Amino acid sequence: MLTVRAPATSANLGSGFDVFGVALGTPADVIRVERAPETRITVTGAGSQYIPEDPKQNTVGAVADALDAPAHIKIDKGVRPSSGLGSSAASAAGAAVALNALYDRGLSREELVPIAAEGEALVSGEAHADNVAPSLLGGFTIVTDDSVTQVDTSIPVVACLPETTVSTRDARGVVPESAPLEDVVTTVGNAATLTVGMTRDDPDLVGRGMNDQIVTPHRRALIDGYDRVHEAALEAGATGVTVSGAGPGVLAVCHERDQNAIAGAMIDAFDAAGIESRAYQTHVGEGAQLYRD
Ligand SMILES: Nc1ncnc2c1ncn2[C@@H]1O[C@H](COP(=O)(O)OP(=O)(O)OP(=O)(O)O)[C@@H](O)[C@H]1O
Ligand SMILES: N[C@@H](CCO)C(=O)O
Structure with missing residues (x-):
């Protein structure tokens, strides 16, 4: 065995x-x-x-x-x-x-x-x-x-998981087939920033590089309460917030000192939208x- x-x-x-x-x-x-x-x-x-x-x-x-x-x-x-x-x-x-x-x-x-x-x-x-x-x-x-x-990196994260579900197959269905060059240029810049942040174990750079104008705007609509949770996590100190995978999990990157407050803020924000959730305070x-x- x-x-x-x-x-x-x-x-x-x-x-x-x-x-x-x-x-x-x-x-x-x-x-x-x-x-x-x-x-x-x-x-x-x-x-x-x-x-x-x-x-x-x-x-x-x-x-x-x-x-x-x-x-x-x-x-x-x-x-x-x-x-x-x-x-x-x-x-x-x-x-x-x-x-x-x-x-x-x-x-x-x-x-x-x-x-x-x-x-x-x-x-x-x-x-x-x-x-x-x-x-x-x-x-x-x-x-x-x-x-x-x-x-290898050990960036602190909070992964907040609501009780709702989203199938990856469905979430792939809302991804646009093409994107304006302007959005692609911005996304390449963000992806490069994030990569450097990972190599430096720097949550500020990683968080800055998480922004995406191409896929995430279409997917956030599939997750009840997403916008409140995103905002609440940023207000509590997250350096970046996005949909985890195809959702409905939401991932916040942060400094360790802010993890607890961010986890509480994300759970409260889902709760305000009538959705129970749990938060994993962990690291990469x-x-x-x-x-x-
Ligand atoms: N071993 C397994 N573990 C989990 N789900 C499985 C497994 N085998 C088959 N499935 C099916 O896969 C689907 C879940 O996969 P899906 O990719 O949608 O979710 P996920 O893996 O949590 O999400 P994501 O890929 O976005 O992180 C369910 O329909 C489930 O029944
Ligand atoms: N990259 C895949 C991951 C699914 O977890 C998607 O977002 O559809």
Whole structure:
């Protein structure tokens, strides 16, 4: 039996749609695997009632197929599905690490990125790797069609998760097919600023670089209470706020001293919109951890 703790992630960070991602210190999925003649999946934990155990519909089934590694896979969900915190990706990344070790496939974490992304194709229609990459590698990741770049950082964040859900598939449906050059230029500048901020562990630069005029304006409308929460987090000291992944989670970057106030302000703002929520006060953290029982 092998056990992997695979972290939640936040993708996009505003200016890096389908490119940027960070691993979060909490929450995380725990995946346990043992060899079996055929893949069988059991799911417990947060939102498990909404997650199919059929290997053809679960992200870990796609990973087991891609690695030709049949197993009994137990998923204990810490990351609620349809959260914007990379729930489907955490399971896929955890299974990729676990099955790679269980069957001695010898693949590197980088080589596991496209394999874990097969699970994302199953649930959202596209094999975008911006959640699986940070869950596998930790820190801040930049994913392009043919490369993954990783930077270790420990920027403080607050990830606020309302009780509502948004499907990634639906949220991809509202993304415009083209954008004015002016907005693209601004977004490139912001993305570059954010990247430098990550390399310097500088929450002010990262926050400044999170602004996005292309995707986020269309997505915020899918999240009840978003505008209040965004404003409240900034007033409480966040250096940048945006939709986490496809939402409805909202990510605030900040200095550690402001974390508590920001978490409270975000919860209160969702509450004022009639929505219960919880806030994870955490840092950008490490990638999936493997434990041999
Ligand atoms: N192992 C799994 N864990 C979580 N969700 C899964 C898993 N396998 C299949 N799913 C399905 O994937 C969907 C959730 O994935 P989705 O990408 O919409 O949310 P998310 O991963 O929380 O969000 P995001 O990618 O925006 O961070 C649900 O329909 C769920 O049933
Ligand atoms: N980049 C993807 C991530 C989903 O978590 C999207 O925003 O659709």
